[in-house]
Amino acid sequence: MIPVIGLLAGVILGLFIKPDAPYWLQPYLPIAVVAAMDAVFGAVRAVFDGSFDDKVFFVSFASNVTIAAMLVFLGDSIGVGSQMSTGIVIILTLRIFSNAAAIRRHFFKA
Amino acid sequence: MSLPEAVLAAARSRIRRIRVRALLAPAGTPRHWVATVLAVILGFGIVTTWRASHSSDVLTTARPDQLLSLLDNLAARQHRLQEEQERLAVTREKLVAGSQKAALAEAQVRLNALRVLAGTTSVKGPGVIVRINDPDYLIPASMVLDTVQELRDAGAEAISINQVRVVANSWVADSAASGILVNGTALKPPYTVAAIGDGRTMAVAMRIPGGVTDALKVAGATVRVSASKHLTLAPVKSTR
Numbered sequence: 001m002i003p004v005i006g007l008l009a010g011v012i013l014g015l016f017i018k019p020d021a022p023y024w025l026q027p028y029l030p031i032a033v034v035a036a037m038d039a040v041f042g043a044v045r046a047v048f049d050g051s052f053d054d055k056v057f058f059v060s061f062a063s064n065v066t067i068a069a070m071l072v073f074l075g076d077s078i079g080v081g082s083q084m085s086t087g088i089v090i091i092l093t094l095r096i097f098s099n100a101a102a103i104r105r106h107f108f109k110a
Numbered sequence: 111m112s113l114p115e116a117v118l119a120a121a122r123s124r125i126r127r128i129r130v131r132a133l134l135a136p137a138g139t140p141r142h143w144v145a146t147v148l149a150v151i152l153g154f155g156i157v158t159t160w161r162a163s164h165s166s167d168v169l170t171t172a173r174p175d176q177l178l179s180l181l182d183n184l185a186a187r188q189h190r191l192q193e194e195q196e197r198l199a200v201t202r203e204k205l206v207a208g209s210q211k212a213a214l215a216e217a218q219v220r221l222n223a224l225r226v227l228a229g230t231t232s233v234k235g236p237g238v239i240v241r242i243n244d245p246d247y248l249i250p251a252s253m254v255l256d257t258v259q260e261l262r263d264a265g266a267e268a269i270s271i272n273q274v275r276v277v278a279n280s281w282v283a284d285s286a287a288s289g290i291l292v293n294g295t296a297l298k299p300p301y302t303v304a305a306i307g308d309g310r311t312m313a314v315a316m317r318i319p320g321g322v323t324d325a326l327k328v329a330g331a332t333v334r335v336s337a338s339k340h341l342t343l344a345p346v347k348s349t350r
Contacts, residue, residue: 006146010153019158027173029159036152036334043145050125054144081175106126 028069029077031085035068038092041099048106068092096108123318156275226268227348229277233268237306238313241334244299248330251290255282257303260322266305268343272276272297275346293346299331309337 021029039061046052068088075084169177204212225231240257242249258269258276269276274292276282283291289298305312316323316335323333 002142003145003149007153010150010155011157012153013150014154014157014161018161019154021158023163026162029155029162033155033159035336036148036155040149040152058144058148074123076174079175082175106156 025052027081027085030067031072031088032065034089034092036065036094038063038099042105045099045102049096058064064092132199220340223307227278229268229275229343232345233306233343235267235306235341236309236337236339237266237304238309238316238335238337239341240303240305241314241336242301242303242326242331243333244301244331246330247288247299248327249299249301249326251282251284253326253329254290254301254303256325257316257322260315261303261305261307261312264307264312266307266312267305270343271302272302273344277344277346304338304341304343306341306343309339 039057042060043052043057046057071088072081072085075081169180172180205216223292225326226233238261240261242254242257254271258271261269271282271292274295274297276292280293281291285291285296287296289296290301291297313335315321316333323335326333
């Protein structure tokens with residue numbers, strides 16, 4: 001429950017502070033957010049599977065975000081930035097969907 | 111056989127309930143705090159991204175390659191406008207500083223250009239001749255018009271069909287008898303379309319695969335395209 005409140009708190013905090021992302025970070029932020037969402041869905045699934053580990057969650061969250069942003073940066077520097085971010089978004093979305101399916105099976109047994 | 115099955119199912123659902131309760135419970139264990147901090151970061155990130163992608167300035171979120179093509183377009187446009195500005199500035203300079211002679215020369219240049227367009231003078235120069243031999247009267251007026259349009263697109267300055275000048279208000283139609291009408295003059299094949307301009311460009315335009323020449327050939331005519339160094343097109347005959 002607390003993490004859900006945390007998510008809402010983050011949203012409200014963002015709405016209050018009205019952060020403007022530094023311009024060098026802006027191309028990578030959307031990808032990083034999608035990667036973080038992937039980690040969160042994976043964590044929720046782990047909770048239902050009974051294998052949740054905060055250390056694993058933290059490491060997967062941090063590494064997902066970092067690797068995604070790094071790949072986009074790498075793609076941008078070799079001229080395939082937009083293709084690279086498309087590819088990353090597709091992969092992460094696939095994972096989110098499969099995690100969501102596992103969560104759904106726990107909830108509805110279907 | 112059915113009893114262990116039922117017991118197992120009950121146990122499974124109990125475990126699930128415990129896990130869900132653990133997820134929802136406001137317990138202050140450290141593992142919750144790690145997850146909470148990450149959740150706060152995610153929420154914050156979502157809002158930041160949302161704000162960034164909804165900001166009014168498109169340029170801040172555009173990718174480098176998009177920005178590059180935008181910049182290229184702007185540079186090309188600026189270059190064109192600059193050239194035009196320089197040309198106009200030179201003209202203005204001449205008109206202001208110079209005498210009436212400059213103004214007169216300018217007017218003369220425009221007059222000549224307009225005369226060529228209107229077809230009131232004869233025009234000499236290099237160009238291309240398209241001969242359409244159509245002994246069986248298979249070619250409709252529309253295809254002759256297509257030929258004229260193609261030549262215009264390829265940069266023809268002045269065009270005539272069988273010595274009849276084609277100008278801005280010219281028209282081409284099928285004749286009630288046979289052949290075509292151009293500006294009210296009945297023409298019979300073979301048609302000779304002469305155009306003044308860059309002969310090579312126009313010849314290439316005529317020969318585009320699937321273009322005018324091919325269409326005419328499919329319709330049953332024989333076509334010959336030849337570039338010419340010295341063409342003379344007669345002026346429009348006054349119909350008044």
